[in-house]
Amino acid sequence: MKILLKNARVFDKTGFQSKDVFVSEGIITSPAGRSPDSVLSLDGLYIFPGLTDVHVHLREPGFSYKETIKTGTAAAARGGFTTVFAMPNLNPPPDGRAGLCAELAAIARGALVRVLPYGTITKGSRGEELADFEDMPEAVAFSDDGRGTPLHMLEAAMHRVKKLGKIICSHCEDVSIKGGDHIAENSPYAKKLMITGISSESEYLQLERELAIAEKTGCPYHVCHVSCRESVELIRRAKARGLDVTCETAPHYFALDYTDIDADDGRYKMNPPLRSPRDRQAIIEGICDGTIDMIASDHAPHSAEEKSRGLLGSAMGVVGLETAFAVSYTALVRTGLISLHRLVELMSINPAKRFRTGAFWGDGGPADLAVFDLDACHTVNPDNFLSMGKSTPFAGRRVFGECLLTICGGRIVYKKDGL
Numbered sequence: 001m002k003i004l005l006k007n008a009r010v011f012d013k014t015g016f017q018s019k020d021v022f023v024s025e026g027i028i029t030s031p032a033g034r035s036p037d038s039v040l041s042l043d044g045l046y047i048f049p050g051l052t053d054v055h056v057h058l059r060e061p062g063f064s065y066k067e068t069i070k071t072g073t074a075a076a077a078r079g080g081f082t083t084v085f086a087m088p089n090l091n092p093p094p095d096g097r098a099g100l101c102a103e104l105a106a107i108a109r110g111a112l113v114r115v116l117p118y119g120t121i122t123k124g125s126r127g128e129e130l131a132d133f134e135d136m137p138e139a140v141a142f143s144d145d146g147r148g149t150p151l152h153m154l155e156a157a158m159h160r161v162k163k164l165g166k167i168i169c170s171h172c173e174d175v176s177i178k179g180g181d182h183i184a185e186n187s188p189y190a191k192k193l194m195i196t197g198i199s200s201e202s203e204y205l206q207l208e209r210e211l212a213i214a215e216k217t218g219c220p221y222h223v224c225h226v227s228c229r230e231s232v233e234l235i236r237r238a239k240a241r242g243l244d245v246t247c248e249t250a251p252h253y254f255a256l257d258y259t260d261i262d263a264d265d266g267r268y269k270m271n272p273p274l275r276s277p278r279d280r281q282a283i284i285e286g287i288c289d290g291t292i293d294m295i296a297s298d299h300a301p302h303s304a305e306e307k308s309r310g311l312l313g314s315a316m317g318v319v320g321l322e323t324a325f326a327v328s329y330t331a332l333v334r335t336g337l338i339s340l341h342r343l344v345e346l347m348s349i350n351p352a353k354r355f356r357t358g359a360f361w362g363d364g365g366p367a368d369l370a371v372f373d374l375d376a377c378h379t380v381n382p383d384n385f386l387s388m389g390k391s392t393p394f395a396g397r398r399v400f401g402e403c404l405l406t407i408c409g410g411r412i413v414y415k416k417d418g419l
């Protein structure tokens, strides 16, 4: 399939250039002297390198009633993502050869976009025995996401993972100082429900200890879903000291805070929780000054029933693949906080660079791209999601920026009707 994308504003190293893009045999080439099978006129639209989401729960194998690789990657394609990293809280878990092979087989059967699996840090992410890192060359990195890893296990893991040239991605959480559960401590709704809530210390004190281990071992270290002010400051200082550390945050940590919780509704429940307005401001500052390297959705689908039990009874996690770009663009770029170019770096260039998953972007590079209409405004309606998960705190929000077309490896994996 040879596709000519005409007259778009195309991302490059320095900005956006008005030009045509020719896709042929999975590669972006110059359109000069070539005849396409189809032509799409993209006046006023933008072409970005395909977005990369380093933190996605696809739920298969093991939890296909929540999401499958097919539905999760369809949601990714619709969000403009051509590469997603799949978290390993699966059954069987990818903690050795057999578990990883089961996941790779499911990916081969169902994936619409590139899916790169995480291996676990410990067997079954139970924190008791290290995973077989050396037997999982296909693992993009290692994480026990969903729970914290005991420090002595983390240190042993870092020594081995460093030798493999890979990255430890940490869900920083010390449950012994978590305080309460469900939502953030001191939040208005925690008071209303008369519960203690989750402390910030359980995130940042664990992070502080893990940074010390990363410094000692020299293992590349990435912090998942940074949500509080102290964490941003710790990472800022660690980077200044020269540590090999990067981090991500998720759209709900800079577009919302705990004052937005206006109902006893599971769609406001995720871990880490929505924190204070001050924390939200610190996350934005971290994005603006480069402390925060990338935006990831932490797409974590559950069944409608699992999310229907209010703030106390619902499962932790919300979906995000189909809202991540629009929410980020609306909250950060339309408000003038960062440039569009920087947002594309946060959602495509930086994750690909850090995890060495992306080839170069441009003529001769792989045809992984997304076409966006940045002036298209819509109200988030989970009923229209391709994901099986429908629980999002952004339901009903007006957002700008809509993906119209996603091409992965030269194949059209999403196209909006009417384009």
Ligand SMILES: [Zn+2]
Residues within 6 Å of the ligand: 145, 146, 147, 171, 224, 225, 271, 272
């Ligand atoms: Zn996590």
